[in-house]
Amino acid sequence: MDPISGVVEKKVAESAWAYIRGWFTRNRDQKKQIEVLQAQLAEERSGKLAFEKLMSELECRPADDSMYWKKDGSGGPYCPLCLHGDQKLMPLTHGNRDGSFYCRIHEHFFETEELRQRSRQTARDRAQAGRRLSRFGPWS
Numbered sequence: 529m530d531p532i533s534g535v536v537e538k539k540v541a542e543s544a545w546a547y548i549r550g551w552f553t554r555n556r557d558q559k560k561q562i563e564v565l566q567a568q569l570a571e572e573r574s575g576k577l578a579f580e581k582l583m584s585e586l587e588c589r590p591a592d593d594s595m596y597w598k599k600d601g602s603g604g605p606y607c608p609l610c611l612h613g614d615q616k617l618m619p620l621t622h623g624n625r626d627g628s629f630y631c632r633i634h635e636h637f638f639e640t641e642e643l644r645q646r647s648r649q650t651a652r653d654r655a656q657a658g659r660r661l662s663r664f665g666p667w668s
């Protein structure tokens with residue numbers, strides 16, 4: 529073997545080896561990436577399943593500002609914004625009136641249909657009382 533072709537052969541062998549080594553490294557990295565992705569997917573899937581299970585145990589009452597209650601009556605109401613936005617079960621705190629509930633995260637008040645009807649009735653009663661009073665007022 530003459531010295532020049534010996535050098536060339538060595539270079540070829542080196543670059544081939546570098547290529548193979550690189551391929552193995554890339555392959556190993558890809559395998560690692562796939563494992564990470566699979567783990568993420570499994571986690572996402574189990575999170576989604578847990579959320580679906582949670583939602584199946586809840587009941588939405590559209591008339592009551594779409595608040596959620598546990599179907600078995602063991603809890604509620606829960607914030608619909610927290611549920612749909614963050615997939616979190618956030619119990620609402622009582623507002624200043626019966627039937628009024630508050631989400632501390634959204635700083636939002638929710639009202640039951642019952643409370644709205646009661647306030648409408650109160651407004652009607654006041655208006656009637658006002659008319660009765662004006663009949664005996666100084667302008668009649």
Ligand SMILES: [Zn+2]
Nearest residue numbers: 607610631634
């Ligand atoms: Zn909320």
